[in-house]
Amino acid sequence: MDGKFKIAVLGIGGVGGYIGGKLAGCYFNSTDKEIIFIARGENQQQIKSLGLKLVTDEGEQIVHPPSVKSTPSPQDSFDLVICTVKSYDLQRSIELWKTVFSENTVIIPFLNGVDARDRIKKILPIADVWNGCIYIVSRLISPGTVKVTGSLSKAYFGSDSASKEKLKMIENIFKNAGINAQLSQNIDFEVWRKFFFISPLATITSFLDTPVGGIINHIEKRKLLRNLLEELKIVADAIGITFEDSIIEKTLSRFEALPQETTSSMHDDFKKGKKTELNSLTGYVVSLAEKLNAEVPTYKRMFTELNNKAQK
Numbered sequence: 383m384d385g386k387f388k389i390a391v392l393g394i395g396g397v398g399g400y401i402g403g404k405l406a407g408c409y410f411n412s413t414d415k416e417i418i419f420i421a422r423g424e425n426q427q428q429i430k431s432l433g434l435k436l437v438t439d440e441g442e443q444i445v446h447p448p449s450v451k452s453t454p455s456p457q458d459s460f461d462l463v464i465c466t467v468k469s470y471d472l473q474r475s476i477e478l479w480k481t482v483f484s485e486n487t488v489i490i491p492f493l494n495g496v497d498a499r500d501r502i503k504k505i506l507p508i509a510d511v512w513n514g515c516i517y518i519v520s521r522l523i524s525p526g527t528v529k530v531t532g533s534l535s536k537a538y539f540g541s542d543s544a545s546k547e548k549l550k551m552i553e554n555i556f557k558n559a560g561i562n563a564q565l566s567q568n569i570d571f572e573v574w575r576k577f578f579f580i581s582p583l584a585t586i587t588s589f590l591d592t593p594v595g596g597i598i599n600h601i602e603k604r605k606l607l608r609n610l611l612e613e614l615k616i617v618a619d620a621i622g623i624t625f626e627d628s629i630i631e632k633t634l635s636r637f638e639a640l641p642q643e644t645t646s647s648m649h650d651d652f653k654k655g656k657k658t659e660l661n662s663l664t665g666y667v668v669s670l671a672e673k674l675n676a677e678v679p680t681y682k683r684m685f686t687e688l689n690n691k692a693q694k
Contacts, residue, residue: 393471426451437527462489470658473505489502489510492514494580495659514540514573571623574618581663582611588658593643594642664688
């Protein structure tokens with residue numbers, strides 16, 4: 383054991399590439415921290431041989447993490463795991479690596495959706511699973527190259543059970559690396575606040591096969607969007623996530639402020655015939671509503687039709 387604080391980034395896509403790239407760049411020569419990338423296939427090979435290229439508005443940076451792995455080794459152990467895989471890969475990824483996670487391993491998911499922490503805890507009840515969310519426009523544009531659009535990236539994370547010292551230490555790890563990560567006293571609310579925007583966005587752009595401009599400026603399509611927001615607020619209220627009364631109007635205003643051509647990554651995935659995060663972003667609302675005996679007819683109709691489309 384070398385005594386270093388070992389930080390693994392699980393999933394080197396758009397989000398993981400950004401976080402991992404910033405961490406690896408900052409702590410490359412660190413005597414007390416080690417950054418490990420967990421990647422697959424051509425992406426892993428490219429990063430191992432040529433490094434990870436991080437492209438931002440400030441310029442390009444190539445970082446070389448000391449370790450890029452695709453499968454666990456018996457000697458592996460991690461103090462912090464930042465999980466950024468797609469929601470449909472979460473179970474497979476955690477199952478693959480669970481043998482090297484211990485009760486001392488902190489896992490922070492930065493995934494779309496609101497159920498990642500609960501899903502990880504089911505597989506790893508002994509691990510110290512926190513919660514988190516991130517606002518960023520970032521894509522893996524080719525193996526080993528991540529592009530971040532815009533400069534307004536912000537992450538939130540937190541835990542109800544971790545010590546203040548540990549929470550602050552990990553906040554400092556992020557901030558020292560130039561990652562705008564904020565410790566939240568009410569992280570579940572922050573995760574749901576993001577979900578309140580991205581779930582309707584992903585659902586309606588995919589269902590209508592239309593970018594934001596074609597929805598917000600069309601009376602009937604805009605009404606469908608409002609229906610989704612109203613139904614989602616009913617579900618949130620039922621589980622104790624209390625948004626302000628103006629949340630629907632504020633969210634509609636956020637849609638209006640987006641560039642007309644804006645769409646969602648789920649819509650892009652549907653158009654490309656790829657796997658989608660439909661279950662986490664749309665189906666989860668439907669299943670939760672059923673448990674709560676809440677009515678979400680718009681969500682239910684869109685989920686059913688999108689699910690049928692995904693099966694073809």
